[in-house]
Amino acid sequence: MPEYDPLADLYDLEYDHDYDLPFWLSVAARERAPIVEWGAGTGRLSEPLSEARFEVTAVEVSGEMVRRGREKGGGVEWVCGDMRDVRLGRRYGLAICAFNSFLCLTSPEAALAFLRNAHAHLSPYGLLGIEVSAFSPEELSGPPGGPQLRHDLTRELPRGVLERFSASSYDAASQLLSMRLFYELYDASGTLESKRAHGLEIRVTSRDELSLMLRLAGFSLEGVYGGFEGEPFTAESGHLVVLARPCGREPAAPGGGASG
Numbered sequence: 001m002p003e004y005d006p007l008a009d010l011y012d013l014e015y016d017h018d019y020d021l022p023f024w025l026s027v028a029a030r031e032r033a034p035i036v037e038w039g040a041g042t043g044r045l046s047e048p049l050s051e052a053r054f055e056v057t058a059v060e061v062s063g064e065m066v067r068r069g070r071e072k073g074g075g076v077e078w079v080c081g082d083m084r085d086v087r088l089g090r091r092y093g094l095a096i097c098a099f100n101s102f103l104c105l106t107s108p109e110a111a112l113a114f115l116r117n118a119h120a121h122l123s124p125y126g127l128l129g130i131e132v133s134a135f136s137p138e139e140l141s142g143p144p145g146g147p148q149l150r151h152d153l154t155r156e157l158p159r160g161v162l163e164r165f166s167a168s169s170y171d172a173a174s175q176l177l178s179m180r181l182f183y184e185l186y187d188a189s190g191t192l193e194s195k196r197a198h199g200l201e202i203r204v205t206s207r208d209e210l211s212l213m214l215r216l217a218g219f220s221l222e223g224v225y226g227g228f229e230g231e232p233f234t235a236e237s238g239h240l241v242v243l244a245r246p247c248g249r250e251p252a253a254p255g256g257g258a259s260g
Ligand SMILES: C[S@@+](CC[C@H](N)C(=O)[O-])C[C@H]1O[C@@H](n2cnc3c(N)ncnc32)[C@H](O)[C@@H]1O
Pocket: 002, 003, 004, 015, 038, 039, 040, 041, 042, 043, 044, 045, 059, 060, 061, 062, 065, 081, 082, 083, 084, 097, 098, 099, 100, 101, 104, 105
């Protein structure tokens, strides 16, 4: 079962931010081309891009996330598929992989498979934009004595409150960050209605690893930023935003053979 299926009903409650939307809208306005969003969730970005009159295809591996995205009833074309190997049968001028969807690819092989597939779906002058969280060493190392439960968020609901807690552990060897998420739903009187726990795993990447993987997949870098205002990427950045275009050569063969 895709990791996000059991989280789909909570996704829009948890992630209601749109601080990144103006950036992607301005990139879309500059590129003026059909868009594919890889790992689109429930359409947090795809829906407003479509509302802004861009043609958007949203690819998402979780059937439950796709169902919720479709329910929004916008003009997005939804495809339930794996961004590593889905074939959409056409090319796009802009590809977006935002808000840690890239980190859901939990091995370098999976990440490269996605980048090669994204390359195969881009027009020769198309643009790929990837945005991931940039974690500080403190965030990754965690408190002494092992993972601790922390309170992440409170969301007021029409008839109650959602609380989320989590505990994370990071394995520096594999770059895997394992998170255990705990959800508590309270009714309007403050009585606990239900609770559930869920595991998520992401693979943390770095500026230079991502840049190298993009080159291996046949891209050349156009920009590397530390946020959505075009600021430089530094050790203090909370985000890593990379823009890349196909460099006109075929990507390196999956077996590692060079393609000149
Ligand atoms: C953190 S969410 C981000 C969703 C969306 N990009 C956003 O900005 O709200 C990551 C999403 O990537 C999806 N995903 C993970 N692996 C995927 C894969 N191999 N192919 C397609 N979607 C994937 C997950 O199911 C999840 O919906």
